[in-house]
Amino acid sequence: MSASQSSQPPVIVTAAILVIGDEILSGRTKDKNIGYIAEYLTNIGIELREVRVVPDVTDEIVAALNALRVRYTYVFTTGGIGPTHDDITADAVAAAFGVSIDYDPRAVAMMRERFAAEDLNEARMRMTRIPAGAELIANSISKAPGFNIGNVYVMAGVPAIMQAMLDVVAPTLRTGTKIxxxxxxxxxxxxxxxxxxxxxxxxxxxxxxxxxxxxxxxxxxxxxxxxxxxxxxxxxxxxxxxxxxxxxxxxxx
Amino acid sequence: MSASQSSQPPVIVTAAILVIGDEILSGRTKDKNIGYIAEYLTNIGIELREVRVVPDVTDEIVAALNALRVRYTYVFTTGGIGPTHDDITADAVAAAFGVSIDYDPRAVAMMRERFAAEDLNEARMRMTRIPAGAELIANSISKAPGFNIGNVYVMAGVPAIMQAMLDVVAPTLRTGTKIxxxxxxxxxxxxxxxxxxxxxxxxxxxxxxxxxxxxxxxxxxxxxxxxxxxxxxxxxxxxxxxxxxxxxxxxxx
Missing domain, CATH: 3.30.70.600 (Ribosomal protein S10)
Structure with missing residues (x-):
């Protein structure tokens, strides 16, 4: 009888990170999220198996996301959900899942907690565009939410905001036997x-x-x-x- | 006549980074190479388009390397070329290129500059195993070389050594119009x-x-x-x- 027969078989939950952003690839911004998420997942019993960094290009985001989400239990993305034209992550995720995307009343309500009606301009309203069927991830720092669709968790690129979102997401995740x-x-x-x-x-x-x-x-x-x-x-x-x-x-x- | 007709068409040279190592994915070691290489390549006119981090698993390294090397002008790998059993990058690169791997007399000569014969044990000799057809990349810090095969540059994971290797490699690279x-x-x-x-x-x-x-x-x-x-x-x-x-x-x- 081997020693392992005395214990339960381990539960294995895996993950990948998809970092989205030209500024990481140009070296202008040094990523601080990969190491943070890696350590965080290890501590809660989720095994990080792969990381990819891709540019702000829809086809690249869609291809990477579709490759990762079928392979791992969870995929965590960072970056590209801000208010400007170069923030295309939400649209790319909708495209990857083949669902529509529109202004989400729940997200609009969150933004109204912070911004007066006259400040909720087109740019800020961009941050309320959420793929159909997604659940929101609250953002305690600056209100504009992330979201979860299928096994994909879409988070901000700004480290403080990403970290706050990860704290919201973590208790909802299935976790495995810790390494x-x-x-x-x-x-x-x-x-x-x-x-x-x-x-x-x-x-x-x-x-x-x-x-x-x-x-x-x-x-x-x-x-x-x-x-x-x-x-x-x-x-x-x-x-x-x-x-x-x-x-x-x-x-x- | 558009303004662009007056200038030469830009030369575009692209790259990917493949980071190899369980210690990055577990969060135990925080990567310092991605940001450094990204900035370095941007400065010399090479556009970093993708980064992947994979574990110390041969099939994962081979699959990622083969996906990246057909897509980009250059691929730079970091990690997994040390003297211990978990350093499997050289073997994985040989497998990816379908070539043999053996002790390389040039690499052995480099190691002899630093180590007496009695210290050139099996573990250190591991670092002289180089895929057939590869050119060596000198290591001014600790002698054990990296190598270049096809469009792939295999470098150490220790930042100081990787940086020294990149300085050796850079003058040999084709560069494009700087962004x-x-x-x-x-x-x-x-x-x-x-x-x-x-x-x-x-x-x-x-x-x-x-x-x-x-x-x-x-x-x-x-x-x-x-x-x-x-x-x-x-x-x-x-x-x-x-x-x-x-x-x-x-x-x-």
Missing amino acids: LSDTVQAGLREGDIGGPLAEVAKAHPDVSIGSYPFWSETGPDTNIVVRSRDAEKLQVAMAEVKKMIREYGQRAR | LSDTVQAGLREGDIGGPLAEVAKAHPDVSIGSYPFWSETGPDTNIVVRSRDAEKLQVAMAEVKKMIREYGQRAR
Whole structure:
């Protein structure tokens, strides 16, 4: 009887991020959303499997969205839902789903909380255009909502607003068995322990072992990260990694 | 006679970035390479059109690489060329190109510059495995080279090493007509000027006009960025944007 038979099979929920915006591809704006969402999803038990960044071009957004939404449990988009002509995400998402798009009375009501009638001009009304069948995602910062259609969550590109929207969305998501992770600082050079580490990895195929070199105060060093959805397997593999590090360290002295 | 007939047609050279690494998707490591490469390419006249981030999974790397390399002039990959078992980029690139991979004498010679024979263990020798037909990319930081095969440039994930490799690669690349860009801080809220800005954009279809809201010391503000490969068209469109901002500002007072 293998150890894994004693535990429930893991529930796997996956995701992709689609970042939309010429300003990221030109390098003018440095993305701050990918890392934030990645860490956030990991913490709630959703496994981020792919990220794409595409320009403000309808066909590119539609193609990427349709490729991602059939492959992963969820797709999170950032960017392109503002009030100006270059904000084309909502229209592209409607096109990807083959649904119509129009001013949404619920979104208009949200905008009225912030803007007087005379300020609700054509540009701001653009932000109330929502694909048919979508649910709104509240925006506590600046009111203009994101939306959810099918398994796609359309959020703002401005980090503070995206983060507020993600907080609204997260409790509604199906989550899976969290991937647990444990890190040990080897105090050794990656190239020195690559061989024995590969043997540990081979002996523990159900955990993922990553090796990340960095410079510590005393010179080249390596973080070894062991990841698994199974706490016991993680613990066993990490013990092997630590044993390997100790043994290698003694041999090296 | 249109103004564009007086100038040479622009040369367009495109690129994609493929970031390889579980640590980026888990959020453990925050990518610093996308923004750096994006800005670098823009500055030398190469247009970054797409970015993908994929995990350390051979099939995912192969599929993404094959999708990107047929679409863009160049593909730049980062990550997965270190000495440990989870570094599988070189093998995946060989698989994508359908070529063999083996220890490369040129790469071994580079490693010997840094490592004594007894330190050139199996793990470090892993970093000398290069797909058949590839040219090496020198690594001035830690010797283990990247490589170029076809239109694909395979670079390290560690930012300092990637940056050194990009400096080596850049002079060998074909570059296109630079996309010029000019920015004006509107001093106005994005939603206030979205309408007139859309009219300017419509009247100048050959330039790209982006609108990026931000918070300045005095409150909500907007940067308007005009981009074009044609300096004259950019100047004309930017003059229109500034005129619009002045007129709107006066009306608003």
